[in-house]
Amino acid sequence: MSGNLDSGDVARLLAEPTPENRADAAVKISAQFTAGNLSDAERRIAEEIFELMVKDAEVRVREALSESLKNSDCIPHDVAVTLANDVKEVAMPMLEFSEVLTDEDLVAIIQSQDSERQQAIASRATISSGLADTIVDNSVDASVVAVLVQNEGASLQENTMDKVLDRYGENEQVNVPLANRTQLPIKIAERLVSLVSEKVRDHLVTHHEMSSNTVMDLFFNARERATASLIHDGDDEIGFGELVDQLFENGRLTETLIFRALCLGDVIFFELALAKLADIPIENAYVLIHDRGDLGLKAIYDKCELSPELFPVVEAALEVSREMNASASEDRARNKSRMIERILTRCEGTVDNESFEYFITQIVGVKAA
Numbered sequence: 001m002s003g004n005l006d007s008g009d010v011a012r013l014l015a016e017p018t019p020e021n022r023a024d025a026a027v028k029i030s031a032q033f034t035a036g037n038l039s040d041a042e043r044r045i046a047e048e049i050f051e052l053m054v055k056d057a058e059v060r061v062r063e064a065l066s067e068s069l070k071n072s073d074c075i076p077h078d079v080a081v082t083l084a085n086d087v088k089e090v091a092m093p094m095l096e097f098s099e100v101l102t103d104e105d106l107v108a109i110i111q112s113q114d115s116e117r118q119q120a121i122a123s124r125a126t127i128s129s130g131l132a133d134t135i136v137d138n139s140v141d142a143s144v145v146a147v148l149v150q151n152e153g154a155s156l157q158e159n160t161m162d163k164v165l166d167r168y169g170e171n172e173q174v175n176v177p178l179a180n181r182t183q184l185p186i187k188i189a190e191r192l193v194s195l196v197s198e199k200v201r202d203h204l205v206t207h208h209e210m211s212s213n214t215v216m217d218l219f220f221n222a223r224e225r226a227t228a229s230l231i232h233d234g235d236d237e238i239g240f241g242e243l244v245d246q247l248f249e250n251g252r253l254t255e256t257l258i259f260r261a262l263c264l265g266d267v268i269f270f271e272l273a274l275a276k277l278a279d280i281p282i283e284n285a286y287v288l289i290h291d292r293g294d295l296g297l298k299a300i301y302d303k304c305e306l307s308p309e310l311f312p313v314v315e316a317a318l319e320v321s322r323e324m325n326a327s328a329s330e331d332r333a334r335n336k337s338r339m340i341e342r343i344l345t346r347c348e349g350t351v352d353n354e355s356f357e358y359f360i361t362q363i364v365g366v367k368a369a
Contacts, residue, residue: 023064026053030068033075047076054082062090070097081105088116095120103131115140122147127154136163142171150177158185169195176200184208206246241282244272253277255306262317263339265324277304289318316346 032038033046053065066083069075070093080100084091094101095109095117106121111134121127122135122144132154139145145168148154149161156164161178165188168174178184179192179200189208193201247253253273261269267289275285278300288296297318301311320342 019058019060022053022056022058022061026061026065027068030065030072034069034072036074047079050075050079054079054086059087059089062086066090066093070094073099075100077102084109091117092120096123097125103128106131107134110134110138115144118144119147122154123151125153127151129155129157129160132156133160133163136160136167139167142168142173146171146173146177149174149181152182156181158188161185161188162191165191165195172197179204206243206250206252241272244269244276248276258306259310259314259317262314262321263343265321265339267318267321270318274300274304277306313343313347317343320346 029046029049033043033050038046050065050069053061056062056065062083066086069079069083077100080094080098084094084098084101084105095106110118110121110131118135118138118140121131127135127148132148135148136145139148145164149156149164161184164174164178169191175192175195176197178188179196180203184192184204186208189204192204196204244253247257253276258270258273261273271285271289272282274289275282278285280300285300288300291297297315298311301314302308306314317339320339324339324342
């Protein structure tokens with residue numbers, strides 16, 4: 001039944017007060033109340049009816065009332081709370097949708113109820129940071145937190161995300177939707193790197209802010225996967241060339257990242273990055289970068305619009321990288337240290353102090369002597 005409560009409905013309620021008729025009446029009265037078409041006196045009568053219906057012995061009546069009132073923002077607070085604390089069928093619509101319920105109401109329910117009710121609260125359109133933290137602290141199982149972290153309407157502070165990773169970090173049901181959130185603090189993104197699958201890892205590096213060191217670690221891993229695919233047919237993991245493409249498409253292929261890669265001795269990344277920025281084939285970029293004359297590297301560097309004052313440092317880093325390539329060990333930290341030492345020596349007296357200090361401290365990550 002639908003529409004306004006009429007004399008026929010009243011007659012049926014008086015003559016046959018069956019659960020079905022009472023449920024139909026609940027729906028009609030709720031609709032009129034929510035529409036805001038009642039006078040003050042009629043509203044008071046409707047509220048009195050609601051107070052009676054929340055005590056109805058039949059679950060179907062209370063369920064109809066809850067479903068009909070879940071989107072109303074003006075029902076009496078005690079009616080909303082009573083319905084929210086009822087049996088599951090009655091409570092779920094109010095828990096997920098009612099804006100009349102306060103955070104305090106919801107906290108009390110979270111702390112005392114089961115997973116399904118917690119999930120209903122975790123899926124609300126908006127969730128304050130305090131409520132989200134309470135959900136994580138009192139979650140019955142991973143499914144509750146999974147619903148919360150995939151809810152973009154939930155305000156998740158960094159400390160709350162830390163708790164999520166502490167408790168459920170290795171659970172894909174949780175870490176995948178967390179990694180796919182629109183916004184992630186850099187610390188959380190970097191914690192997720194070691195917990196998620198390679199596919200999700202690639203999404204993190206291309207869609208979220210992350211330190212250059214972490215990005216380079218992921219790049220090296222991607223390169224290893226691409227190399228492995230030459231041996232193992234059917235490997236469809238993302239290649240490192242595709243990773244550079246995604247970094248560029250998402251605005252992550254930064255000058256800082258490119259220079260850091262070069263100072264780590266990764267000339268392949270440097271080549272791919274400059275080819276992408278210059279919008280030329282990698283073969284052309286390779287020829288220009290490794291031109292033994294004075295024109296090739298400078299031409300592609302300028303086309304990429306990289307910092308002109310840092311060109312001598314980049315030139316020196318590229319030369320040192322070539323020299324070290326044959327004798328480089330597998331110890332990346334040691335290689336980086338040796339690279340920096342040689343770049344320092346090569347650039348001494350040829351690059352202005354301000355530019356060199358910036359390059360070393362901001363890009364390489366150490367203090368120049």
